[in-house]
Amino acid sequence: MAKKASVFKQKYFPTSMENQSFNSEIVSTPTLERARKRRRSNEHAVKEGEKAINIQVVVRCRGRIEREIAANSPVIVKTAAREVQVRTNPQDTLPHKTYTFDRVFGPEANQKKLFDTIVVPILNEVRAGYNCTLFAYGQTSTGKTFTMEGKLDTNDGALNPDAGVIPRSLYNIFETLEEESADFSVRVSYIELYNEELKDLLSSEDDPPKLKILDDNNRKGVLHGHEEVLIQNAEHGIRVLRQGSIKRHMAQTNYNKNSRYKVTYN
Structure with a gap:
């Protein structure tokens, strides 16, 4: 296949851990006040039977890499705003199958546009008080x-x-809070899940x-025993990310574990 797709899912409220997880926790006095109001509003919506959880599935299709270009592999994927069209036979003039998502990005979409x-x-x-x-x-x-x-x-x-x-x-979080x-x-924190085992990538x-x-009093899963690093700015956060990535990349020499990648904002 000439183009491959990464699928992004965004969900307001926590989900189960999936492989690498870089979590950030923000505490801000004005934000907490807004959060209380939003949560009260959300609780009312749940009582009224309205939809309170928003899940979106986004697909990003990359272009051919050097290895695929050298192999002269055909382009069989075509993207639209919300659709991915796939041809199983490169000689077909019409798309074989069409898949619809909340949003689709083709190879022309850069990192900034996606973000x-x-x-x-x-x-x-997140700044309104939701876990995302x-x-x-x-x-x-x-x-x-x-x-x-990146x-x-x-x-x-x-x-x-x-x-x-x-x-x-x-960078966005710190710029906005400043x-x-x-206050x-x-x-x-930076956590990895592989073969049902959790690894703290920031552990000393x-x-x-x-x-x-473990379950808390509200029967919700809570992670215990992991390192939480207080960061002063975005550059400090990136250094922490580098530290965790080194451990992850070193482990990849023994087996392939790049099946999922997650970031959680608390």
Whole structure:
């Protein structure tokens, strides 16, 4: 296949852990007040039977990589605003199958467009007090790591044009909170789930103990025993991300675990 797709799901409220998870927790006094109002409104909506959970599925199709170009592989995928058309036979003039999603991005969509269209509305919900999750799902080489991390290097504090969802989110969060002139703190954690085992990628131990998800008093799953790092700014957050990524990439020399990639905002 000449083009491969990464699927993004955004959900307001927590979901189960899926492979790499870079979590950020934001506490801001004005934000907390708005959050209480939004939650009261949301609780009323639930009582009235209205839809309170918003799930969207977004597909991003990448172009051919050098290996596929060298192999002269055909282009069998065509994208529209909400559709992906796939031809099983490259010689067919008409699309064989059409799949519809909430949003579709073709190879022409850059990192900024994806972030502004999909992620910024989620961050607005985070600042309003919601727990939000966005994760990339797809087979190896579909571009999940590029979309979620991208290029992490900066130039005089400015993001690389190929920076992904996580570094862009960090910059967006800090810029917005600083504009509000509010007291706030941001903590991050970086968790990996593989073969039903949770690994803390920010642990200071060489062989960290296995993490567990336990039920709290409200019968909701809560992760225990993981590191939460207090970060001062976006650059600090990216350094923490690099630290966790080193451990993840080192482990990949033993097996392939790039099936899912998730970021959660709390």
